[in-house]
Amino acid sequence: MDQQYGPTDISARILTHLRLAGVDVQALTREDLVSFDEFHGGGQESTRTLARLAKLEPRMRVLDLGCGIGGPARTLAAEFGCRLTGIELTYEFYRAAEMLTAKLGLSHLVQFRHGGAAAMPFDDAAFDVVWSQNSLMNIADKGSPLRQIHRVLRVGGRFAFQTMLAGEVPGLHFGVLGIGVVVLAQALEKTANVRRNYEEGRMVAVQAVYAKVV
DSSP: OHHHHOSSOHHHHHHHHHHHTTOOGGGOOGGGGTTTSSOSTTHHHHHHHHHHHTTOOTTOEEEEETOTTSHHHHHHHHHHOOEEEEEESSHHHHHHHHHHHHHTTOTTTEEEEEOOSSSOOOOTTOEEEEEEESOGGGOSOOHHHHHHHHHHEEEEEEEEEEEEEEOSSOOOOSOOOOOTTTOOTTHHHHHHHHHHHHHTTSEEEEEEEEEOOO
16 A cells, blocks of 8 residues: 555655645635545545534544545544544654644544554444545455454444445546545546546445444
8 A cells, every 4th residue: 555655755745735825734724624624436525425424513523534634534523523543554744644633733532543454453332433535446455354343343433435336337447546636646537537436336435324223
């Protein structure tokens, strides 16, 4: 994952991009980041839709699994009043998430850990909600992450996720993920392929919420 998504200093690249756009990085706002902060299909609106579907409430303890550079976590904290912990396997994403969250003054609500889904460093029943947007499809063996999700959720807690699934038409146009500021390699081609895959029925996006009953 580090080779695919984080081979360079993403934090420095983000700050350079913002400065070139005329943004005062010493007085950063969430609106300054909106064009790239939500590293998944649908952007902030899909995050808000899933949050309403999951019935998020203030002070809920939420774990964002595969949190990227932290955009969804910051949205859930700032707009829904939740307390967020993000875990991210790609080290450069993790570093960028911490940097941006500190600059936005949200570190008291949002914290991050560097690590993966197969062996999460959290206590049993530590969270009210486990959250995942467009990260599960990148994990080949989903058994271990799902067992970990069940373990860290309290009874009655919710697993809210967004992911991409295969459509009725077989085969995908690759590559299929890229936001130019964050992932430089073939960003325009990857974005175009995502659109083609949706339009041709090769890929569908889903959101769902499950509750832990035992």
